[in-house]
Amino acid sequence: MERPAKSGTSTDVPTKDRLIIAARDLFWSRGYEATSLAEIVKKAEVNSGSLYYFFKTKEELLLAVLDWYMENLFPQLIEPIIAHISDPIERVFALLDGYRKALVATGCTYGCPIGNLTLELGDSLPRAREKLAKNFEDWRQWVRKFLEEAGPRLPEKLDRNEVATFVLTVMEGGVMQSRAQQSLEPFDAGVRQLRTYFYLLTGEHPSSVQ
Amino acid sequence: MERPAKSGTSTDVPTKDRLIIAARDLFWSRGYEATSLAEIVKKAEVNSGSLYYFFKTKEELLLAVLDWYMENLFPQLIEPIIAHISDPIERVFALLDGYRKALVATGCTYGCPIGNLTLELGDSLPRAREKLAKNFEDWRQWVRKFLEEAGPRLPEKLDRNEVATFVLTVMEGGVMQSRAQQSLEPFDAGVRQLRTYFYLLTGEHPSSVQ
Amino acid sequence: MERPAKSGTSTDVPTKDRLIIAARDLFWSRGYEATSLAEIVKKAEVNSGSLYYFFKTKEELLLAVLDWYMENLFPQLIEPIIAHISDPIERVFALLDGYRKALVATGCTYGCPIGNLTLELGDSLPRAREKLAKNFEDWRQWVRKFLEEAGPRLPEKLDRNEVATFVLTVMEGGVMQSRAQQSLEPFDAGVRQLRTYFYLLTGEHPSSVQ
């Protein structure tokens, strides 16, 4: 006699993963405080008490979500870009374009999960703040790597790490204003200005400004 | 017989204003969801039932706080800058420096109240989102005004409004990363890169890069 | 138009008092940990959230109950004894007999609320432990007062305060064993032995032993 599949979940994702995915999505769309554990377990189709078998507190679940983001940055975002785009500076802008696509997909409502949590939580959950900083750090390292690959196209004295930080700054500040205005315009404006900055730095397309 | 002063509040701030101030500070430091009305009335030294005489809901109190920010942008931030700084481009950087000071004062923990609320709330409270957009709009108009005062120092074809948006982008993206890292470095890095961008646009200090 | 009575409580006991009474009875019959706040509010016919308007925590409610016991020791137990019994040593035994009556009334199941809580809680709630100690102290003072009123009938060198402690000891130790055995025998045995002790001390009824 065959044993029937335990739950309706088609691909049988482990309970712990279902919780992380559900929490990730709800923290992203609603924020940390506004998301109740009841919503999470419901979305994950997990029994209420089971959550605590895997995560001692809501905070620990958040930490697991932040780990998920770190583990998935490379395979889900970086690798495809490296695979499809060869120009290192264009790789940077591809990263920005990825965020633009997420903005489009959610009607300019959701934005960047890392940025959202950073501003919502501040230092109220210090362990989460540390992981958020690590997320930014990982992103920055990839941007920096791309910039270094641009080699002499950028001024020698230019601090690649600082520019990498600047790229993230533009990405996050742009997403924020686009969410406030419910319009892609501010994000696109930021990217255009950043492009102009790179043109001026590389001297590769001066005609756009002067 | 003379009637004694009702409360111990030295300068006798009206109840409604006390509530707005208390809510403003708590929403800033803790966020909207994480702040309870109980905390607000306690901090404002107002009776719990009284809050609802002035504000029908927690959301309405938030709207009042957002109005407060709009009403105080000019007298508290813009006017002093206009009074003390004459160079229009330096006025833009003075705005950025104001945020830097707030960052320093709170040990890189609080950041920009408008940005925080924008990312925390998304579109969950549409009326609040509109007021947040208006706050950004007011800021942008002032930056744009300063940039227009710079006249021909900036390239004629440069879209002043777009650059104003970019300035806010840099401000908000920088504050975010500085809060994540608990360090002024990311914010300062963004400001330095923005300065470099302006140097390249105005041609006033090319030596720093090339 | 007459306003209808708010609740079904006939004598309109204030909410706070209803909570204290309900908690007192449940803590007595079930113990502190085994009593849920849900049971208390149900018994008190109070809305669940209202409890916290009056008491910040379950512990604070317990403290209020312990205050209730202290406030009611004299009017409910001591005063009637003083009014009806004149012999000071018999007043002491009247106190013991009061506990016997409570034992009878509850079928030897409930015992002394102060003793129960003392042994259940130990020092896990230090503020409660202090109030429990004060309850014992108040009892001891009354027993001591009665013993002092016995004047020279008791040996001069006998420490009245110590004997008062001993009386409480017999009362509590007796109640405990009667509850364990579900029988009045152990309690009565203790009282009889205490009586014998007093006979020996006063020399007033030597025939019972020797």
Next chain:
Amino acid sequence: MERPAKSGTSTDVPTKDRLIIAARDLFWSRGYEATSLAEIVKKAEVNSGSLYYFFKTKEELLLAVLDWYMENLFPQLIEPIIAHISDPIERVFALLDGYRKALVATGCTYGCPIGNLTLELGDSLPRAREKLAKNFEDWRQWVRKFLEEAGPRLPEKLDRNEVATFVLTVMEGGVMQSRAQQSLEPFDAGVRQLRTYFYLLTGEHPSSVQ
């Protein structure tokens, strides 16, 4: 290939015994209701599911603990006293002194496990109450035996069994007050009064009172 020792427990106590010991200690220090099975399995270093192989419910574990106390009364408490003390009345006081030592060792916080559980549980778990009564009964039998060994030193008409009950009464009532006051004084006071009582009964040391 040799099979390595399964667990790190040095003396390799069987799982069931580890559970009983852990439960005994936690029920003693925290009480029955306040102790969770999670704490017990953690302290016993036993897997959560395994507990139910040995004990169907929390109550059954409690019953096992109460059996443990009964089985260990003679070897751990009575036998050493018989071995070291020959005067039967002093054996009674040695029993009291054993409790005093436990009081000292725990800073007057833990007391008598049997007494604690008796007052905490009342008749809510009737099978436990019966075993608690049996525990008292075993104790009483030993005290009674010692008193009978005292033979004619005590008045012939004196009910030895009743005095044995009285001794336990003094022990338990004293421990209770010492825990409430966090002081050995009440316990010592009770013992001194009991000694005086015995002096009066035996006539062996009348000088202390009269």
Next chain:
DNA sequence: TATGAATGAGTCTTCATTCAT
């Protein structure tokens, strides 16, 4: 306007217990 009591759904979390392997 102000007050403080009331409301009940909701919060995160822990509970004793069960199950399949």
Next chain:
DNA sequence: CATGAATGAAGACTCATTCAT
């Protein structure tokens, strides 16, 4: 015997909001 995942009711407590005075 052992394991660790699962269960769902219940725990103490907080929430935004309402009400009568």
